[in-house]
Each structure stands twice: as C-alpha cells, then as structure tokens.
Amino acid sequence: MIRKWILSVSGAPQNSGFNKLRVAKIGEKSFSDLAESWCALLKQSNADPLFMSWTWLFSWWATWGHDLGLELLLLEVIDQKANLVGIAPLYRHRYRTPVGISVGRLHFLGNAWRIGDTVRTEYVGLIAHQGFEESVAEAVASYLRSEPWDEMVICDASRESLGWLKCGFQKVGQEVSEVPRDQAAGICIHTAGNFENWLSFLGRNTRLKAYNRRKVFENEHGGTEKVVGSSRSERESFFEYLNDMHVRRWGKPCFGQKAVTFHLDFLERLSSDQAARLSLLKYNGRVVAAQYDVEAGRRRYNLQSGFEEHFDKRISLGTLHMGYAIESAFRDPQIENYDLLAGEGKNTFYKEHYKGEHVGFYTRHYTRNRLLRLVYRWQVYLPGAVRRVLNRAFRL
Secondary structure, three states: OOEEOOOOOOOOOOOOOHHHOEEEEEOHHHHHOOHHHHHHHHHOEOOOOOOOOHHHHHHHHHHHOOOOOOEEEEEEEEOOOOOEEEEEEEEEEEEEOOOOOEEEEEEEOOOOOOOOOOOOOOOEOOEEEOOOHHHHHHHHHHHHOOOOOOEEEEEEEOHHHHHHHHHHHHHOOOOOEEEEEEEEEEEEEEOOOOHHHHHHHOOHHHHHHHHHOHHHHHHHOOOEEEEOOOOHHHHHHHHHHHHHHHHHHHOOOOOOHHHHHHHHHHHHOOOOOEEEEEEEEEEOOEEEEEEEEEEEOOEEEEEEEEEOOOOEOOEOHHHHHHHHHHHHHHHOOOOOEEEEEEOOOOOOOHHHHHOOEEEEEEEEEEEOOHHHHHHHHHHOOOOHHHHHHHHHHOOO
16 A cells, blocks of 8 residues: 655744754764764663664674765764754665666665665664654755655654654655555563562463473473573674574574674673673583673564474573563563564464563655656556565666
C-alpha cells in the first residue's frame, strides 16, 4: 500500500520555533570529534541510548562507510544560542537500476538496506532534545529540500520516530509517497519489579526451561555461567564461540569478519553510561552457550545468542542462558528493561514466551521522485510476491 501526502503547507509554522534553528552538515573529521556533545544530547532526548549513540553509529560508519561507497550526510541542528538540539545521522547512496534509472537514496546510519551486509540497527530516527522533536524534524526536512535525493529509506524505526519525520516533511511542503517495506516485532521485559513475580507469570514450560532446569545444569553437569573480561583478546574468543555455535546450528556464522571488527571496535568505544555483558555457559570447562548483551541508559539489550542444540534433552540451553541474563537484569537496580529486540527464532516467535511488552519496528520508503512514485503507485495492483520480486530485481 502506498500513501501519498498531499501537502499545501509551506514555510515555518508559527508555533514551532523552527525558524530559530540552524542546520549544518558535519564532515567526517568533525564526526570523530563529536562524541562528547552527541552523548550529552542523547541523554536529553528520547532517542535510543544504544543504537542512536555516537559509539554505535560512528563505529558503523568507520567499518562500512567507505567500503560501501557511501556519502556521509550527517546534520546537526543548532539553536540561537549555539546549543546542539538535534542530529540527523544520515548518508546518501547513489546507484543505477538495471533499466538505467539513476537513484539517489538517503539512509540512516546503521543500516545498509539493499546495499550490503552490515549489522542491524533498531529504534532508528532523529536525535532531538526533549521538547524540540517537532522543530528539529521540520528544520531537517527543510534542509533536505535543497539536497539532491530521490528516496529516503528508514529501517526498523518506531511509529513515533516515523511520525516526527512525516510531520517535518508535511510542514515544509515536501510532497512524498510512503511505501511500507517491512514490519518486525520484538519483546521488551520490564525489570524494575520483582524477579520472582515475573517467574510466576511465565508459562509452566518456559519457567521450567528458563529457571527450574538450572539444578540439572549446575548439579548434574557442573555447569556455570561466566562473564567474559574486557580485553580485546577475550572478546575475540567470545565471538569465535558465538560464530561457531551458529555455524553448527544454522550453517553460517552470525557475524562476518567485518561485523566482528565492528563489534570489537564498538565495545572499545563504549561511553561511561554503556557497558558490555558477554557471558558464557560452561560444562566441564567447555563452552556450550554464549550471550552478547550491552547496557545503555537504563536498558540492557540482547544483541545475539548462541548455544549447542543437542546438549541434554532435558535442557534448552538458549532458554536457560536467557533466564540467567534476565535475572541479572532484575537484580541490577540500574536496569529497568531487558530488550530482546526484533527477530524470530528458528521455529517460533519464542520471545513472546518471556511475557514482555510487544514492540513494533517499521521499515518505510519515502519517495519524492515523480517517476518512481508512479512506479510504486502502479505496483499496488500486483500480487505482493510479484511486487517483491520485481523490486529486488530492479533494486527498488
């Protein structure tokens, strides 16, 4: 389905303060020096403290930006007193379709939709000081009117984040068409309460796998959980364990070599309010499960997990390891949420068994090129499967 915005509003609204803000482009050298002010703004915003952090996005750009031939379009929004009140972490990618149409696309840093294989960045969107969201979105949209681009792709954003951007485009009179591309679900567990109460709400089978089978693992197998140290060599070994488990279970590693480099560099750049928790389950000294978590703000994120699939028919190592991690989050007074992020399991959407809040992630495509808008409008009459095949074939 395509939604066309018919916009008649132009210029700045009288109630937003938009005309008091200035937007400037940031070069790569300035990007590398922006960590402190970026972090300060992030703390004053509602943007995600992990995926929209300087540490994550700068590490992503340093790993893939030049390798994929991307053009940085990082925008800062400044108020009248020269205070940083917003950041639009964008880049531009130009390509030519098989039928000869030249397309310039804007993307948010952290994802390379149909460009290359990187890592997944979620909760994507603008970074704006609380109370300035509407003004920042409008200022960015106004600036982008003079930039050359045909389409903007926003991956794994929340509805609220998409709403600010749409509002910004509308208020500056930018006519675009919206093309829904994908939708994913995640689960976030609120851990500010009592761990035992949370256990009591679980289904019997999930409680058995996540907690009660610890006795079997610890007493019969001598199993233990170990948190990995912070040296680069220890972390390199951790990612080797994680990849090896994925190869044996899925037939391929979860992280390619460049992705491993990204994560190692990202972990070395963690800010003062971010922390890594890389943990292993061991049996007789042998690693049988690995879990990669990162803390940011008052939230802990489960970025990746791996385990031996056929360890003991009574024990589900993945669920057991998750139980250790969730309890750790409940016991930590600084952590209010344990975020399982988007993605499904091998056979089922196992994350919903942990009785957390459902979170939606939306990928949207905004087009202002007239020819492409006609193409997408025509596509709505095609079956979904045919439309997806054609779009992939022609890189649309």
